[in-house]
Amino acid sequence: MAVATSTEVVDLRNRGRGSRPPGERSLVASPGTWFVWAGIAVFFVFLAGIVVSVLVDSFAKQWFTTWLPEEWTVGWYAQAWDRFDLTHVIGVTLLVAFSVVALSVLIGLPASYVLARTRFPGKQLVLLLFLLPILIPPITYGIPLATVMYNFGLGRTILAVVLVNLVPSVPFVIITMTPFIEQINPSIESAARMSGARTVQVFTRILAPLLVPGILAAGILVLVRTVGMFELTFLVSGPQSDTLVVAIYRAMTSAGGGEARQLISSMGVVYTAMMLVILVIALRFINPTQLVARVKDTGDD
Incomplete structure (x- = not known):
């Protein structure tokens, strides 16, 4: 008569209890x-x-x-394109969006480096102040900003649209980029300085390549946010500086809402298609789910 080993006995007990081999998932989900x-x-x-x-x-x-x-x-699209000059509107939208992205990165990246590498009294308060334009509704500070723009004669210009959109975008880049810089080992910069590199060279040749994933992530988020920003843009834009989202609103409210509903729907489809194209192109160059892992691996090295 064969005697079962201890391993076989444990296996039989587990089978009796309904246990599954490692890696096998249950088909019964919880409520x-x-x-x-x-x-x-x-x-x-x-x-x-x-x-x-x-x-x-x-x-x-x-x-x-x-x-x-x-x-x-398909006539609604042609009619909306001609009636609301969508070629010009889309051009303004892209010009404003990419200008805001470039300026936000140029301003926010050095500021993020300072916050990540230095300690000073009131640092937490400074970070909190950067969060305010992101957390509070844009209309609360948009009206004072618009007043300033009109007082300086910049109202209804593309420059005013770019400047007001920088207010929430620069803090957004700073909040996004600071953790990326903190995860990079400072000894990399120290080694470069010991080899004779100056601060500018350390920043442009050492840090900048390592921060490309973070820069792309911040740029994509700022781009999408700027294209969809209505409140700030509406307060300072005009007929020649409206972005697409503002142009849709003006079309809805023009002449007491007398425009055909299909015209507004066609403009909404154009807006959605433009946003999808931007996201597809952006995701072509970067995978958002791997951003943090990439930077963490770089910092560990």
């Missing part, structure tokens, strides 16, 4: 997991419904009580 997935599914269903309804409306000649329009047309 909390199902609730979370149900919430996510409902969110995406509502989101898809909104997007699809606007997209269908932009191609509908007439759409009232039926599930789908009886007649379709």
